[in-house]
Amino acid sequence: METKKIICIICPQGCEVTVCGDKSSRTVESIKGFGCKRGKTYAENEFFAPVRILTSSVKTTNKQVPLVAVRTSKPIPKELLFAGMEEIKRLVVDKVNSGDVIVPNFLGTGADLIASGSVE
Amino acid sequence: MEEKIYDVVIVGGGPAGLAAAIGAKEAGAGDVIIIERDSSLGGILEQCIHPGFGLKYFGEELTGPEYARRFIQKAKECGVEYKLGTMVLSIGEHSVTGINPTDGVITIRGRSIVLAMGCRERTRGALMTPGARPAGIYTAGAAQRLINRQNIMVGKRIVILGSGDIGMIMARRLTLEGAEVLAVVEIMNYTTGLIRNRVQCLEDFGIPLLLSHTVVEIKGNNRVEGVVVAEVDPATRKPIPGTEKLYECDTLLISCGLIPENELTREFGIKLHPVTGGPEVNQFMQTEVEYIFACGNVVHVNDLVDNVTEESLTAGRSAARYARGELKKPEQEIRVTPGNNVRYVCPQRLYPGAPATLFFRVTEPAKKVTLSVLADSKPVITKKLATVNPGEMQRVDLSAEALSGVSTVLVEVR
Numbered sequence: 001m002e003t004k005k006i007i008c009i010i011c012p013q014g015c016e017v018t019v020c021g022d023k024s025s026r027t028v029e030s031i032k033g034f035g036c037k038r039g040k041t042y043a044e045n046e047f048f049a050p051v052r053i054l055t056s057s058v059k060t061t062n063k064q065v066p067l068v069a070v071r072t073s074k075p076i077p078k079e080l081l082f083a084g085m086e087e088i089k090r091l092v093v094d095k096v097n098s099g100d101v102i103v104p105n106f107l108g109t110g111a112d113l114i115a116s117g118s119v120e
Numbered sequence: 121m122e123e124k125i126y127d128v129v130i131v132g133g134g135p136a137g138l139a140a141a142i143g144a145k146e147a148g149a150g151d152v153i154i155i156e157r158d159s160s161l162g163g164i165l166e167q168c169i170h171p172g173f174g175l176k177y178f179g180e181e182l183t184g185p186e187y188a189r190r191f192i193q194k195a196k197e198c199g200v201e202y203k204l205g206t207m208v209l210s211i212g213e214h215s216v217t218g219i220n221p222t223d224g225v226i227t228i229r230g231r232s233i234v235l236a237m238g239c240r241e242r243t244r245g246a247l248m249t250p251g252a253r254p255a256g257i258y259t260a261g262a263a264q265r266l267i268n269r270q271n272i273m274v275g276k277r278i279v280i281l282g283s284g285d286i287g288m289i290m291a292r293r294l295t296l297e298g299a300e301v302l303a304v305v306e307i308m309n310y311t312t313g314l315i316r317n318r319v320q321c322l323e324d325f326g327i328p329l330l331l332s333h334t335v336v337e338i339k340g341n342n343r344v345e346g347v348v349v350a351e352v353d354p355a356t357r358k359p360i361p362g363t364e365k366l367y368e369c370d371t372l373l374i375s376c377g378l379i380p381e382n383e384l385t386r387e388f389g390i391k392l393h394p395v396t397g398g399p400e401v402n403q404f405m406q407t408e409v410e411y412i413f414a415c416g417n418v419v420h421v422n423d424l425v426d427n428v429t430e431e432s433l434t435a436g437r438s439a440a441r442y443a444r445g446e447l448k449k450p451e452q453e454i455r456v457t458p459g460n461n462v463r464y465v466c467p468q469r470l471y472p473g474a475p476a477t478l479f480f481r482v483t484e485p486a487k488k489v490t491l492s493v494l495a496d497s498k499p500v501i502t503k504k505l506a507t508v509n510p511g512e513m514q515r516v517d518l519s520a521e522a523l524s525g526v527s528t529v530l531v532e533v534r
Contacts, residue, residue: 007315007318007319007323009315009316009319009320012314012315012507012509012512013506013507014315014507035506052320052324053171053181054296055169055170055171055183056169056296056297057169057267057268057269057271059271066269066270066271067268067269067270067271069169069183069184069185069268071169071171071183078324081296082296085296085297085298098185098186098189116169116183116185116186117166117169117185117189118189
């Protein structure tokens with residue numbers, strides 16, 4: 001059993017939600033402090049498996065535009081952010097358009113690494 | 121050859137200028153031109169590669185370049201002209217004078233002008249932080265541009281002064297890029313940026329946030345070698361002697377607020393509001409000079425680009441209307457004033473008998489408060505708010521009826 005305090009970011013209110021539960025069996029023993037339904041769902045997800053969109057930039061071969069912005073197409077597990085940065089560091093792209101897939105199934109997460117800027 | 125007269129000339133091609141151009145075209149303007157000093161359109165969004173844009177306007181989470189791209193494409197589709205690499209030198213009577221390497225000095229004439237120059241960062245000099253003047257001191261946005269667009273890392277051990285959104289976002293970005301962020305130091309007793317950023321940029325990475333603290337000295341000869349941080353008295357915001365602590369670092373980032381960039385506005389003779397630092401406008405984003413409109417961070421610093429887009433579309437539409445002979449200055453305008461716990465309200469003046477959206481910021485954070493809007497001392501809106509925070513702009517919509525036959529409007533939070 002584990003207890004965690006989570007600040008809700010769904011709206012500017014910033015409710016402090018206390019979740020007590022078991023991560024391995026995915027059961028919530030108690031949840032307090034949320035102000036709405038969306039906040040409750042957010043806090044539960046944050047408790048079991050927090051996810052984030054990873055954004056960074058990738059080197060290009062273009063001298064005028066040395067970097068192009070990239071992002072994961074959907075949120076990936078929070079604990080993979082630094083592993084993702086290691087992967088991104090190794091990449092070099094030539095010409096890309098915003099939305100192009102650079103790495104499919106990034107780190108096996110099911111999310112793609114996509115360009116969020118363009119290099120012509 | 122007869123000189124071309126544009127319906128709308130827009131100064132600045134960031135989110136405000138782009139939305140104003142689109143708004144003008146959609147409202148039926150003929151020739152519309154954007155003048156931009158950078159080498160591309162999009163403004164600051166091009167370096168804001170983090171997500172969180174567009175949640176309100178598009179209902180989806182985009183990065184800065186993605187948000188900008190939608191507007192750049194749309195502006196091009198609706199035939200907006202633009203001049204890049206062109207620095208505007210002055211505003212004149214129905215004209216804008218700029219300079220670029222190809223044309224030299226050029227004057228562009230317009231029936232309406234929209235000011236959309238955005239803002240710039242408060243620097244170390246403006247804060248008057250004592251100590252040495254070594255390399256390694258950056259404003260957070262300058263560091264953001266170097267890292268995200270130019271592939272230049274700014275340092276390895278970093279202290280950030282100010283908990284504005286850009287500072288917190290850079291704390292995360294630097295951490296992901298392998299630097300160590302020792303602390304984010306904030307003179308106020310609350311974070312000045314959004315809660316979302318405090319959680320996802322600082323708490324996610326265990327970056328210490330020191331509230332009611334400030335940097336009292338910068339050390340180092342050639343490069344920053346450390347900064348001295350002291351606790352401040354929350355009431356006076358003066359450092360408390362004996363609380364100084366040295367943080368050994370090679371870089372100091374400053375994220376202590378933004379200043380609307382209004383040299384052009386001031387030189388033309390338009391008065392600037394003492395609190396916002398921008399020109400006063402009415403709900404059509406019209407300044408005191410009836411053919412000059414203004415929108416975005418040049419008017420007041422916004423926390424969300426979505427709001428900038430909304431008010432800039434209004435500015436563009438209004439500029440188009442003025443160009444075809446509407447929206448002449450009314451004989452009398454309604455004066456809007458901030459009341460209890462309200463730092464400022466924008467717009468500051470209102471056209472009578474037209475609906476208006478008021479944006480405002482509170483002075484102090486508070487919970488469970490009542491927002492009241494009084495027209496000629498009579499309440500027209502009373503609303504309960506769960507939380508208010510200086511970092512989060514509030515809005516309230518007023519109907520045309522509420523603004524008929526009144527001469528003053530007061531906004532207060534108790």
